[in-house]
Amino acid sequence: MKSANYQFSYIVYDSISELEPPDAWLLNEARDVSQYAYAPYSNFLVGAVAKLANGEIVAGSNQENASYPAGICAERVLLSTAASMYPGIPIDTIAISYQQANGPSDHPVAPCGICRQSLQEFEGRVNQPIRLILAGMEGKVFVIEKASSLLPLAFTQEELL
Numbered sequence: 001m002k003s004a005n006y007q008f009s010y011i012v013y014d015s016i017s018e019l020e021p022p023d024a025w026l027l028n029e030a031r032d033v034s035q036y037a038y039a040p041y042s043n044f045l046v047g048a049v050a051k052l053a054n055g056e057i058v059a060g061s062n063q064e065n066a067s068y069p070a071g072i073c074a075e076r077v078l079l080s081t082a083a084s085m086y087p088g089i090p091i092d093t094i095a096i097s098y099q100q101a102n103g104p105s106d107h108p109v110a111p112c113g114i115c116r117q118s119l120q121e122f123e124g125r126v127n128q129p130i131r132l133i134l135a136g137m138e139g140k141v142f143v144i145e146k147a148s149s150l151l152p153l154a155f156t157q158e159e160l161l
């Protein structure tokens with residue numbers, strides 16, 4: 001018997017002003033795109049903007065539905081759009097931000113569990129890690145070099161023969 005250990009490191013910046021200009025630009029785009037979310041039920045508006053390996057920019061925002069489970073997160077809107085518009089092209093970086101009608105947006109929020117699963121699948125499809133930049137409208141910024149590091153012991157396509 002032995003114990004196993006999973007270690008995960010990420011970078012914490014005090015604010016967007018510490019980022020390199022291309023990263024700051026992408027985060028500002030994600031902040032901006034959050035206004036296009038359709039989130040009348042949660043009032044939690046998420047914006048995600050990706051820079052692809054071919055230089056193209058793709059956006060996503062959460063789109064809710066009166067039938068709640070039909071709603072889809074910003075990250076999965078973005079991944080579906082990227083795969084449909086630019087098939088086979090890796091994603092270098094995704095910036096994710098959010099705003100709330102009646103709440104603060106002063107700290108980074110990480111992707112939900114289903115989105116983590118979708119992010120790791122996308123990485124596997126194109127064989128390239130996705131870098132994440134996470135932040136609210138203000139405050140600290142997290143940078144994670146590989147989205148799938150948020151999903152240890154993931155179930156992957158490797159299991160399906």
Ligand code: THU
Nearest residue numbers: 042044046062073074110111112
């Ligand atoms: N949401 C996202 O779009 N991305 C996440 O990573 C977390 C949650 C959305 C789903 C739902 O529309 C709202 O935020 C509240 O959960």
